[in-house]
Amino acid sequence: MSQPRRTPRRRAWTALTLPVLLCALAACSGGGTLAGSAAGSGARTPSASPTPSGPPGTLFDDxxxxxxxxxxxxxxxxxxxxxxxxxxxKDTWSAAGASFPSDSTAQGGRVLQLQSSTDGTKQGTRQVEVQTTGTPLFTGTFAARVYLSDEPAAGRGGDHVVETFFPISAADSSANYSELDYEYLPNGGWGAPGPQLDTTSWFKADPPDRVTHALKKQRLEGWHIMMVTFMDGKVTYSLDGKNLFTSSGKYVPREKMDMHFSNWFIDLPFTGGSRTWNMKVNWFYYKAGEAVSHADVQKTVAGFYSAGTSFINTVPKS
Known part of the structure; x- marks a missing residue:
């Protein structure tokens, strides 16, 4: 069943990092490639290895x-x-929930961890979201290896948490608003029981106009490869290589989008005791203008790891 649209997002973002000349000169002009950086305490070993799938139009990050x-x-x-x-x-977004720990279950051993927490009060709630900026994503293949949680990392279960992976327009008010959602609700929400995985293609945010598919009563805790392919006037969602849902007609993107990962609470069903919920992202891969199969995504990502390529971006900037 289609769920009500999330509260329209007011895009009040604060970048916690400052682009430097290396980005401007090497990566941010003409869709250049940056495969590693020595800047900052999170320095990584630069890699000159070519992307296995070949430029242009590739974005990968581990x-x-x-x-x-x-x-x-x-x-x-x-x-x-x-x-x-x-x-x-509303207004509970915090950078404290974003971290990049080691993880022995992850390919390459590192992850983006999105940790949201609550004690059942607004004052005690922290939500987390990480997004791309400056790289327009449109037709092609979006893929991520994501860890979904059915239980909190600490505290009592039962929160109406939403673990999400979605490309979306930069502004909800855009005339060509576009959004493609994966939303996992381990405990349900909006009056529906969980677990449930919603895949939803939007035409308009307000009033809500979308088509959706719900994968119900399947607990999905663990690692999954989530993919969205937008080609030839169709959007197809697949989970671990199995197609879940296809939309077409007006329910396809009409403008370029940013990529988001988010872990948030629909509401606060009970108070008392702090609890934390973890969602993890192992890697993100986007290939512009191509429908890449599940097997070829895995092969390409394995090639990045084998080559020591932690990051590459050859997606044209316009």
């Missing part, structure tokens, strides 16, 4: 950063949200 204040994070086109607005518990 999130080897020291923290949300690592200069490399901003150089590579990512922001951590600290501004106001929704969805969920």
């Amino acid at each position: 999130f080897r950063y020291s923290g949300p204040d690592d200069p490399s994070l901003g150089e590579h086109g990512w922001e951590v949200r600290t501004g106001g607005g929704g969805p969920g518990i």
